[in-house]
Amino acid sequence: MSDACIPDKTLSALLDQALAGDRAQQVRRHLAGCAVCRRRLAALQQTDDMIRSLPAITPSAGFDAGFWEKVERLEARQARPAWIQALLGGWRPLLVATAAAAIVLAAIVFYPRTVPGPTMEELFMVDNMEMLDELELIQQLEMFEHWDDIQSMEEQG
Amino acid sequence: MQTDPDIELMLMFQAGDQNAFRRLFDRHKGRVIHFCYRFCGQRAVAEELAQETFLRVYKAAPGYRPEARFQTWLFKIAANVCLNEIRRLNRRRQESGDESLEPPPSPSGDGMVTAQDGPDELLEREEQQQMVRNAIDQLPEAQRAALLLRVEHEFSYREIGKQIGRSENHVRTLIHRGRNKIKEALSAYFGETP
Numbered sequence: 001m002s003d004a005c006i007p008d009k010t011l012s013a014l015l016d017q018a019l020a021g022d023r024a025q026q027v028r029r030h031l032a033g034c035a036v037c038r039r040r041l042a043a044l045q046q047t048d049d050m051i052r053s054l055p056a057i058t059p060s061a062g063f064d065a066g067f068w069e070k071v072e073r074l075e076a077r078q079a080r081p082a083w084i085q086a087l088l089g090g091w092r093p094l095l096v097a098t099a100a101a102a103i104v105l106a107a108i109v110f111y112p113r114t115v116p117g118p119t120m121e122e123l124f125m126v127d128n129m130e131m132l133d134e135l136e137l138i139q140q141l142e143m144f145e146h147w148d149d150i151q152s153m154e155e156q157g
Numbered sequence: 158m159q160t161d162p163d164i165e166l167m168l169m170f171q172a173g174d175q176n177a178f179r180r181l182f183d184r185h186k187g188r189v190i191h192f193c194y195r196f197c198g199q200r201a202v203a204e205e206l207a208q209e210t211f212l213r214v215y216k217a218a219p220g221y222r223p224e225a226r227f228q229t230w231l232f233k234i235a236a237n238v239c240l241n242e243i244r245r246l247n248r249r250r251q252e253s254g255d256e257s258l259e260p261p262p263s264p265s266g267d268g269m270v271t272a273q274d275g276p277d278e279l280l281e282r283e284e285q286q287q288m289v290r291n292a293i294d295q296l297p298e299a300q301r302a303a304l305l306l307r308v309e310h311e312f313s314y315r316e317i318g319k320q321i322g323r324s325e326n327h328v329r330t331l332i333h334r335g336r337n338k339i340k341e342a343l344s345a346y347f348g349e350t351p
Contacts, residue, residue, distance in 0.1 A: 050346070056191050070208060
């Protein structure tokens with residue numbers, strides 16, 4: 001293949017008759033004198049021939065009937081009264097809205113229950129704190145009980 | 158554009174003539190099934206896709222405006238249906254990692270046996286056709302669509318551009334690459350090509 005040989009992309013376009021007139025002429029002139037490019041073009045042509053030679057399939061026996069059934073179903077859907085179509089057409093958004101509402105409701109109802117309760121350790125701590133408060137209160141009461149003694153001690157001191 | 162008899166039929170159908178649509182369906186169903194089959198490699202799927210294509214034509218009739226050849230429009234729909242199906246299958250395959258979703262190897266021997274062929278020739282031709290099918294199946298979707306639309310259905314680059322939503326220049330590249338890949342895959346059959 002010489003430097004002036006035709007790029008594959010151009011040969012491919014030539015095969016598809018997609019080259020502008022001048023360019024096509026130029027390529028054909030080159031091909032007339034270049035056996036390498038002629039072989040490359042022939043290989044591309046052969047590729048197309050092989051694709052075209054693949055056996056075609058014919059529609060199966062039930063193809064037409066299956067299609068017309070689908071058309072009938074489509075027609076039946078379109079022939080429904082407008083209110084039914086609206087209802088059927090609107091059932092999806094309605095379902096989504098209902099599901100969303102159910103989720104929100106469930107969250108509201110179940111959220112407090114799902115908050116974990118105090119552990120035994122926490123309950124024990126609370127008990128201790130209550131006991132501590134009670135102890136302080138008792139100490140204060142004892143202080144008031146001996147208030148006169150305390151006062152006289154302060155006066156003497 | 159008005160001289161396209163298919164457009165006339167489509168406009169008749171738009172005006173309420175159901176028979177016009179039947180004629181369009183009968184006239185083009187074979188080519189559409191063939192395109193879908195070549196694209197996806199499975200007869201049952203191809204027939205489903207072809208039915209879906211005609212159903213879309215049927216539904217689109219009220220808004221139909223003849224802006225291109227009827228066949229260009231019809232195969233634009235068919236190409237879209239096929240590309241969507243292939244992408245959907247690829248997505249499912251990726252999500253599930255399920256090898257069973259791989260398309261089965263294309264069937265061989267469909268209508269190719271002739272009385273003149275000897276067993277050796279038959280075997281060789283069958284093998285060659287299987288290689289061509291495999292090579293087509295291996296092409297990226299856009300290359301496959303562009304190449305099939307060009308080679309088997311003879312649409313122009315401009316029409317293929319409209320059908321698959323690419324520029325004319327991009328179509329040229331897609332077809333060239335697709336053709337080259339198939340040529341390389343079949344190099345054993347081309348003798349001493351460079």
